Amino acid sequence: MLTVIITIAITIVIAAIAMNFATPEKRIERRLDHRHAIADPQFRREMGVMLGPGILPGNRVTELNNGDEIFPAMLDAIRGARRTINFETYIYWSGDTGKAFAEALSERARAGVKVNVLLDWVGSIKMEDALIERMKAAGVVVEKYRPLKWYNLGRLNNRTHRKILVIDGRVGFTGGVGVADQWTGHAQDPEHWRDLHFKVEGPVVLQFQAAFNDNWIKTTGEVLNGEDYFPPLAEVGDMPAHMFVASPSGGSESMHLMYLMTIAASTKTIDLHAAYFVPDPLIIKALLAARARGVRVRIMVPGKHIDSETVRLASKAHWGELLLGGVEIHEYQPTMMHNKMLIVDEELVSVGSTNFDVRSFQLNDEASMNVYDRAFATEMTAVFEADMAHAKSYTYAMWEARPFREKFFEKLVLPIKSQL
Numbered sequence: 357m358l359t360v361i362i363t364i365a366i367t368i369v370i371a372a373i374a375m376n377f378a379t380p381e382k383r384i385e386r387r388l389d390h391r392h393a394i395a396d397p398q399f400r401r402e403m404g405v406m407l408g409p410g411i412l413p414g415n416r417v418t419e420l421n422n423g424d425e426i427f428p429a430m431l432d433a434i435r436g437a438r439r440t441i442n443f444e445t446y447i448y449w450s451g452d453t454g455k456a457f458a459e460a461l462s463e464r465a466r467a468g469v470k471v472n473v474l475l476d477w478v479g480s481i482k483m484e485d486a487l488i489e490r491m492k493a494a495g496v497v498v499e500k501y502r503p504l505k506w507y508n509l510g511r512l513n514n515r516t517h518r519k520i521l522v523i524d525g526r527v528g529f530t531g532g533v534g535v536a537d538q539w540t541g542h543a544q545d546p547e548h549w550r551d552l553h554f555k556v557e558g559p560v561v562l563q564f565q566a567a568f569n570d571n572w573i574k575t576t577g578e579v580l581n582g583e584d585y586f587p588p589l590a591e592v593g594d595m596p597a598h599m600f601v602a603s604p605s606g607g608s609e610s611m612h613l614m615y616l617m618t619i620a621a622s623t624k625t626i627d628l629h630a631a632y633f634v635p636d637p638l639i640i641k642a643l644l645a646a647r648a649r650g651v652r653v654r655i656m657v658p659g660k661h662i663d664s665e666t667v668r669l670a671s672k673a674h675w676g677e678l679l680l681g682g683v684e685i686h687e688y689q690p691t692m693m694h695n696k697m698l699i700v701d702e703e704l705v706s707v708g709s710t711n712f713d714v715r716s717f718q719l720n721d722e723a724s725m726n727v728y729d730r731a732f733a734t735e736m737t738a739v740f741e742a743d744m745a746h747a748k749s750y751t752y753a754m755w756e757a758r759p760f761r762e763k764f765f766e767k768l769v770l771p772i773k774s775q776l
Contacts, residue, residue, distance in 0.1 A: 414591025415558030423540035446479035447534025462494035528564035563599035612717040629695035634713035659687035673766040686747035
């Protein structure tokens with residue numbers, strides 16, 4: 357009898373692990389052909405209906421560079437909240453930054469603001485329970501996304517990587533930062549990371565709110581609605597934009613499809629900030645096809661200060677064919693570069709939580725915003741160029757000459773690259 361019980365238990369564990377490596381949908385299998393340019397109305401039409409919410413005019417997007425700009429802007433917005441705060445993030449750790457956010461959120465909750473915080477269970481594992489209890493005692497509703505429970509075992513590997521802050525349904529923030537001390541400062545040394553975040557105003561903020569609602573409903577069963585969350589919003593700028601989400605539980609390929617469609621539409625330039633660059637075969641083919649059309653492709657990745665050597669090994673395994681095809685790869689030198697931004701033809705800028713890797717495309721819950729504005733794309737290209745001044749080009753000769761040890765470990769990590 358004991359043997360039978362042990363066998364059943366092992367079978368359940370193996371089945372749960374297998375479920376964590378899979379997604380229920382059929383995956384995209386064929387490379388998309390170049391049919392429309394980014395500026396073509398047909399491209400925007402397809403992006404607005406195939407990937408979810410439509411493109412909304414009248415927005416203003418402000419870029420924030422590194423913790424010195426990002427955290428004060430977010431904390432000021434929180435302290436100025438009058439009705440509601442919705443905050444979803446992957447990383448929330450203890451430390452001075454974690455305490456500052458906890459205090460600001462708690463103060464608003466005590467003032468009568470409805471404050472909802474959704475933390476990924478894995479990403480917030482370094483957060484002290486005392487911080488959570490302090491927020492709860494003040495009236496903040498704090499929930500963990502997919503904690504370690506028996507009913508979550510099949511989805512334990514599917515994390516929320518979204519980074520969304522919405523204030524009064526009127527101001528939104530998204531980008532790459534988590535709540536942790538390594539994001540403070542101005543990327544001045546290896547202990548302070550380089551990152552981008554964005555403050556957003558205008559009608560598209562309602563889509564930010566809907567994106568938060570998506571996982572809040574999954575976690576709590578509660579629908580957040582009414583004017584406190586979805587107020588009427590007037591146009592405040594001239595940037596068309598939309599925010600869309602991806603999740604293994606419904607539409608995991610939407611982010612993958614967005615990148616494939618955007619790369620296929622490129623005619624001049626592709627500039628990519630990629631904190632974690634582990635492309636799948638379709639992305640590689642799309643980038644090489646763009647180069648064959650004469651598109652300049654520049655990819656910036658972290659250099660020696662990357663926070664995951666395993667990701668670096670899995671990434672480098674693919675660089676050879678890209679470099680041979682004329683794709684430029686540049687390694688950011690001063691510190692960990694955590695940016696997540698795609699600029700195409702100086703017409704479209706895509707920012708948000710999504711990494712350029714298999715995990716983001718197939719396993720994580722992600723949220724990204726596309727902005728269709730030439731002036732903003734030009735501004736973000738200047739940001740990319742400024743980071744290029746701190747990066748070193750990586751050549752095919754360097755790739756061929758990498759040590760045997762690197763080549764050997766690349767082979768070991770490639771089979772598990774979706775888990776990195």
